[in-house]
Amino acid sequence: MKRSPSSPSRKLRASPGNNWTTNRRKLVLGLFALAALGIVARAVYLQLIDTEFLQGQGDERFLRSVEVPAHRGMITDRHGEPLAVSSPVDSVWAHPPTLLANRERLPELARLLGMTPSELEAKVLSREKKEFMYLRRALEPDAAARIQVRAIPGVFLQREYRRFYPSAEVTSHLLGFTDIDDDGQEGIELAWNSTLQGVPGEKRVIRDRYGHTVDEVESVREPQPGRTVTLSIDRRIQYIAYRAVKAAMLEHGAAAATAVVLDVQTGEVLAMVNQPGTNPNDRGAIRGDLLRNRALTDVYEPGSVMKPFTVAMGLESGRFRPDTPISTSPGHMSVGRYTVRDTHNYGLIDVTRVIVKSSNVGATKIALALPAERLWDLFRKLGFGRTSGIGFPGEQGGWLAHYSRWSTISHANQSFGYGISMTPLQLARAYAALASGGVIRPVSLVKLDRAPEGERILSEATVRKLMPMMEAVVSRDGTAIQASVAGYRVAGKTGTVHKIVGRGYAKNNYYSVFAGFAPVSKPRLAMVVIVDDPKGKSYYGGLVAAPVFSKVMAGALRVMNVPPDNIVDPRLTPARPVMASTTAPAAAPATAKRERP
Known part of the structure; x- marks a missing residue:
């Protein structure tokens, strides 16, 4: 008997599709298991064997x-x-x-x-892909504390x-x-x-x-x-000089003013002051012209303050003595096609009076009586025409032409301080050399452990003869009575210098200058004051710069406990201001032409 096809006893055959599905499932599960095994193996390796990787x-x-x-x-x-x-x-x-x-x-x-939200957002967006940016530098402590308290995400101090x-x-x-x-x-x-x-x-x-x-x-x-x-600076003297210089600039409506104080014995700078100025703590007020150290970066034609060096050269040569007569009549002299003039006809005077009366004619006759090389050599030894080596950025060396390039009128002009330029520091160093008996020393802005060795450029005998002449300048008979200091003997020289404008000299624009040292018996401090372009009738060095010298020198000598050396000198009693006619400076050079490199 045949069974029906639908009989349950019939065996089912496996189809090819079912086998593929089963194999695929096994493959996927195997891959997952293999991946898991790899991850576990990697974790074990990193955790137990190669630990430096995760740490890094x-x-x-x-x-x-x-x-x-x-x-x-x-x-x-x-x-x-x-x-x-x-x-x-x-x-x-x-x-x-x-x-x-x-x-x-x-x-x-x-x-x-202190910004607008749009400004801040624009600033941050400009660096949105960066990891770091400054929002504000150097905040005041209170402002920084307020920001820190807010705890704004992404903002740090x-x-x-x-x-x-x-x-x-x-x-x-x-x-x-x-x-x-x-x-x-x-x-x-x-x-x-x-x-x-x-x-x-x-x-x-x-x-x-x-x-x-x-x-x-x-x-x-x-x-x-x-x-x-x-530094070598004495803050007390610096402040005294600052007050005096600023007051003078304001009083005379000047464009600028400078003062330098040197220790004669060591060459250290005890004060260096300039005006106008500004407060460097206010960064918004910092400007180059207000922070320019004119004592080192600006050069000036010094004028009559150079006459003591011209006379020193004459004394050193042996051709002149303090009482050697010199005729300055009739108050002017011809040098080639040029004319050198005095403000007055001083007639027959001696070498001492050449300095006391600031005679251009007298200084010219002394200079021209000797070879130009002598004056040039002294100027060179005094440090003119080259920087001092003090190490200050922007220091200028001034200008001193070689004597071989001097014409006769140039030689004459050099004798009373024209045709040569220098910084106030260079001039102060030269006066310190006179004060130290003819020995010039290096200058320093840092405190020194001991005084440096100096170089003798003038004999002691010459300086001993020169000092009384310069002391006589600071007397009622001289041009700088207002530079006197009560209780101390002072020596110095005035200068009233025509400023250069274009290729010539200005008729009514001046530098008022005084350079000197004290006390004469044993000099301790040398000082230079320059007031740039004072306005009004008082523009002479003896009326503008000399009083600044007096105030600063008086304060500095007392601060340093320097013993007085002239307690009873009647010349140091208060006196009326010297009239302009007696303090008139040497006239501007007869020629506007200057020696150039």
Whole structure:
């Protein structure tokens, strides 16, 4: 009997489609198992064998090396009083992606930074793909604290240092200033930058994903603070000079004024003051013309203050003595096709009166009686025509043409301070050489442990003869009674110099100059004062610059406890101001032509 095809006892055959599905399932499961096994094996390898890899990856995300700022060295005066210090401040920086992700906080942050929200947003958007940007450098402590309290995401504080100058304008021309990164830009800050500037340190810290430091891991390198620079400046004398110079400039409506005070025994600069000036603590007020150190960077034709050197040359030659007669009649003399003039006809006078009366004719006759090389050689030994080597940025050397290029009128002009230019520091150094008995020393802006060796350029005998002549200038019979200092003998010389305008000399624009030293019995301080273009009738050196010298020298000698050497000298009693007719300067050179390189 045949079975029905639909009988349940019939065996089912496996179809090819079912086999493929089963195999595919097994393959997928096998691959998953193999991948899982690989992951487990990799995890075991990284966790137990190659542990440095994961550690490194973690470090890259959270461990950072950050710079530790170094403290810039102080600048002090010779007594250790601070003139420039670096104080800690906070700067605000941001992580732009995080800050932009919290735009609703931008108006609040902008208000704290003193910006508009649109300005801040534009600033951040310009660096939106960066990891770091400064928002504001060197904030005031209160402002930084307010920002820190707000805890705005992506905004952080960074400790830095900002330079502060306690004496402000008083020392501004000398010290210069630093930039926002505390690097020296001008003056002593620039000249001694490598000494003052410290070496930053480095440390490793752990930061979270918001940039906050959560732990300090290790110190890689300790910061090395900058070294202190001790200047030769005496802050007390600097302030005395500052007040006197500023008062004179304002009183006479001058364009500028400068004063330099040197220690005769060491060559150290005790004060160096310029006007006009500004406060370097106010970065918005810093301008080049207000911080220019005119005592070193500006050159002037010195005028009659050079006559003592001309006379010294004559005395040194043996051809002249203090009482050697010189005829200055009729108050002028011809030199080739030019004329040298005095303000008055002094007639027959001796060499001493040439200085006391500031006679151009007398100085010319002394100079022309000797070879030009003699005067040039003395000027060169005094340091004119080259920088002093003091190391101040931008120092000028002035101009001294070689004697072989002097014409006869040039030779004459040199004898009373025209056709030659110098800085106030160079002139002060030359007067210090006279004060030290004919020995010239290097000048220094840093405090010295001992006095440097000097070079003798004039004999002591010559200087002994010259000093009474210069002392007579600071008397009622001379042109600088207002330079006198009660209780002290003072020697010096006035100068009233026509300024150069274009290729000639201005008729009514002058430099008022006084250079001198005290006390005469044992000179300790030398000083130069130059007032640029005083207005009004009082423009003579004896009326404008000499009173500044008197005020500063009086204060400086007392500050330094220098014993008086002329307590009862009647010449130092108050006297009426010398009339302009008796203090008239040597006339401008007969020629406007100057020797050029």
